[in-house]
Amino acid sequence: MENKMFCDQCQETAGCTGCTQMGVCGKKPEVAAMQDLLVYVTKGLSAVTTQLRAEGKTVPSEVNRLITFNLFLTITNANFDEDAAIGRILDTLAQKRALLGQVSHAGSLPEAARWDAHGRAAFAGKAARVGVLATKDEDIRSLRALITYGLKGLSAYSRHAGALLQEDAEVDAFLQRALAATLDDSLTADDLVALTLETGKYGVRGMALLDKANTSAYGNPEVTKVNIGVGTRPGILISGHDLRDLEMLLQQTEGTGVDIYTHCEMLPAHYYPAFKKYEHFVGNYGNAWWKQKEEFARFHGPILMTTNCIVPPEDNYKDRLYTTGAAGYPGCKHIPGGAGEEKDFSILIERAKHCAPPAELERGEIIGGFAHNQVLALADKVVDAVKSGAIKKFVVMAGCDGRAKSREYYTNFAKALPKDTVILTAGCAKYKYNKLGLGEISGIPRVLDAGQCNDSYSLAVIACKLQEAFGLDDINDLPIIYNIAWYEQKAVIVLLALLHLGIKDIHLGPTLPAFLSPNVAKVLVENFGIAGIGTVEDDMALFFGEAAAPALTADMRVGEILEGKPEAAQVLMEYGMHCLGCPSARMESLADACAKHGMDVEGVLDKLNG
Template sequence: MKCRQCEETIAGTGCTRNGVCGKTAAVAEAQDRLIQSLIILSKGTVDGKVGPEAIEDIDSRAVDGLFMTLSNTNFDLEAIENAFKANKKFIGDLGLECGLCAASPEEIGIDSYDKNADLRSLKELLLAGIKGMAAYYHHAKVLGYTDPEVPAFIRKALASLRADLTADALVALNMECGSVGVKCLALLDKANTETYGTPSPCTVNTGVGKNPGILITGHDLKDLKMLLEQTQGTGVDVYTHGEMLPANAYPELRKYPNLRGNYGGAWYKQKTEFASFNGPILATTNCVLIPPEEYKGRLFTTGVAGVPGVRHIDADADGNKDFSELIEMAKKCSPPQEIDNVNLTVGFGHAAVLGLADKIIDAVKAGAIKRFVVMAGCDGREKPRSYYTDFAQSLPKDTVILTAGCAKYRYNKLDLGDIGGIPRVIDAGQCNDCYSLVVIAQALAKAFGTDVNGLPLSFNISWYEQKACLVLLALLSLGVKDIMLGPRLPVFLTPRITKVLVDTFGIKANGEVAGDMQILHIQ
């Protein structure tokens, strides 16, 4: 086993026996085989050996298969092996060679992508990018929104992992990944807003009620909608957790009176927060941890998520899911134990913020707002991540934070106030809603007659897993420069490739708060 796809790697080099996340060597190898089967299928389409009649099937396998291998998504060895076996059979049915399917772990792991460390580094960055892209495309697709350009690029990128390409060609592929990623994020934004309405600012309470509850975590809004429909009138409340917090801002979701509020914080705290919740928990996507026995019997997974020994809720042929088992369990459980009781302001997607554009522009011209800081991305459990709390608290009071993703949990419960009625923390939503931050920045740049890099705007982004890599590539493809990244740079980037990113895009690693503020021109 050698895994270094996320920020949390053993000794900052990579996990070799068991992952910090709990992934075993057997699961890691099964995921590698699953990816190799997707490479073979994708290469078949690129080489013209697979006809157009099989493309849709291959695309579905690639999108869901890559999503299964995302960090903290699926730990179920049997589920991953079953996906691989289905692909292997399909490869045979198509008459393709499947030599890699029977290869040794050394021949299918990350070191097998290229013997040249720098080329392999670029391929690992590309693989991380398309894993993130697959996750976002999956969410759009389940809502009926598709764009053939996205899965076509995923196939192209997968095939390139086994191709003999130059560094320039791989850099170009990574930039193309970012460009297609922007389109993918825009597609998901459209899917969510047209299905559930345009998010609008609202407050979400983190306290608890007297009814028993079901906690839903992850990112899948369709699962939440089905759960809300099925719990109506049952006396069971529904609480969001983690990246589900922004769901409260969608009018078609918050109209349900049984949507009680948000419980807990970022994904890494779930082992204590899930225990105190008392009721059943539904994990819909990535950001699920292997549970202790204390609440393992109350945890359910669905979609691409999976944990061994945990019940999985499958969809029927029409995409519907039956959550009656969770509801009946919840009725027998005690209400949640309160963690805190505060009101969080959410719902500042691009439509809401652009509605305040004149007010924001006037505040900038008047000097009331001196700078915007994008503090988006992922949270994590390592102690150095307290940096982001310290950074937010140290910002001058004329600075506004733009955020999306679970990184916000480091500071969204701080009392940072507002500037003339404009919140100092503008929360655009889930990690995919970083697209909203780009739209906001582009609109402000147009208003001031400049580009994004000419705005009083700084980027201090935290990353943990592969979706953040896709967002980073998306920003770079749009020409955004001087992004500060932390709490450390991806370990799969070699010194030479890191230098390319630094020289070309001004990528910086964050360090100490006061010094970083000077680097980011925050006074």
């Protein structure tokens, strides 16, 4: 198989050999091939359903759910099980056979709608011919990939909403029409650009649907301090995005002596009022998805992966890793159950009872819960802070975290921001800066965490409401900068949603998506101002007109603070810290030094940065 310009299973490794070897994501070539084929047959089924709708016929809701689930299963780092993909292919082909008989005019359907086969050998042969390189024209291939990845993200949000019995027939119909369109060789690049933007339109709708589903079931997120330490009882760690799975787990563990901890993108569950009644819902354990190997080993108890992002597990905890929903990994126990069904987590609960409590990784609290309803409740306070000049700019730093060293840029960028800026964040990108202790402005935290990646919808709502509050004609006149980290495929639908809303000058990093051809990238640059990132120093000058002095943070060493800002010594001594000449004291972080002296680190930071 020839080299690709990118791997459609793990997009960060531009220039990799395209699934001919196990890459960063860990998917084996045969797994990636079966997932490519699953996407292909799902597009074929979508062509059939789209034709049925054109003929005025009804598509069964279970077919809509099958198509959505198929796409979700193939999303980055969700499922690594070849048998699971083959099972979905067989189910999809069976549904297609049943529906094809209802089509009155099947002659115009694409080859994918008519293709059928049985067995691994036939599947493997076809998979080798239907991957991303099957489209030879570079620009058409790039646009089809952009649309397909956007639709995968839309499928994830639809699936989560469906778990709470919220569905949107128009979203399903569009998703299938757009999938079918990626098979249509008559569509030009201009046609596909228009479809790309339409995908963003439905991305907004899909995120709104999920927001409605979550808030209807669990209430509007509210400002919440979340414990990042551990208790003394055994625990179960739940990761991913599916709040319904968390609810069932909390219900089934109540009174069992087993505590529940969130991990990575499940952190925002703590912000929902409905979950606060569970006394055994202890806190958040660990950091972003890519630190799983070291952190899961130390948790000691069972881990439940409800969605992406799975890192291929180490042997020292693989037997404690369980999956459910679209997630899967060979050798790990899968908990069955579809939308509206009660899942049985008893196997995890019994296992947890015989495990040691989790090892402590860190102590303290982090604050979040700044979804649109909460921020809009503070709208007058926010507007006043902007009008007074206390807040000069907001910086949207949503998206994904990752293991690459280049992503340290986002930590350093957050540290370097002027003290009159506020970060708006959603997604696991927050783990690069949500524990820095950046302080507050007029009682408003400088990191406003709206929640999961799908809660980027909240950031869009906030921007639209601020536009209204300031009486601006153009949303791009707001004092908001967009500096977004991307990695996995749901980040694509967030980008397309922002473009649909008319937001321009979005910066993406650490690199622009590798699947964008030069011509497609040029369209995005010229029409929407899409750009990459530079160095922190260069971007500070670009965004703020001059290199800004970095704000001091709680994780900085006392000696580092004194070297960069000698006048800080007077402030620290006023607070009672008189041991600044001691070498050991200078090696402590400001947070540790303040804790030792009984000082409020946030108050100290406000004074130091004031």
